[in-house]
Amino acid sequence: MKTAYIIEDEEILRNLLSTFFATTFPDIELLGMTGDGGEGIEQCLELAPDLVIVDIQLPEVNGLEILHLLKRKYPKIKILIFTGKTSHQTVKIAVNGNADGFINKISGLEELEKAIRAVEKDEQFFSPEIYDEVVRIRKEGPKRSRPPF
Template identity: 80%
Template structure:
């Protein structure tokens, strides 16, 4: 993993993520960041980052649809959902959409670092507070053959 793009609507969190990546991962190039989901998708399609850190609740296009669209266009892209919205439904859509990780914004910097490290090695990382839900979702019989945003 060499490049990253951040899609987060809260400017302070974008700045904090940018600083964290620059100081913790000097070999990881930040290609850009935006607070708008529509612009984020366009930039990711144009720039093809290795990793996208994306919030769920965004203007224009939400993070779960971004997950689906980017995974459809770039199956090898790594997507880390970084959100305060950890409802069962959002976790289910993320898991079924093949998110590489999902962490709660309140989890802390250590967990973010663990998530980026795991995803960069081709592993998944889900916050401990949602791992049981992830296991239940994966154990459910298939109900849909595609994520809800597929066309």
């Protein structure tokens, strides 16, 4: 994994993530960041980063829509959902959309680092508090072939 892009609406968190990448993953080039989902999807379609870290609640286009759009266009892209929205429905949409990971923001940067290291090895990573739910969702299987939006 050589490149990354961050889509996060909170500017202070974008700045923190930028510093986090520079210090923790100096070998991954941060291609850009935005707080707007519409701009984020445009940039990712143009730049084709290896990794996208995306929040769910964003202006214009939400993170789950971004997940589905990017995975359809670039099936090998790695997408980590980094959010505070961990409802059953959001987890289910992310899992069925083939998210490579789902990290609860309250888990902090240490857990995000674990997730990035996992996807670098072609593994998936889900926050421990939602892992059992992910297993149940996978056992159920997808009930529809398209996202519900």
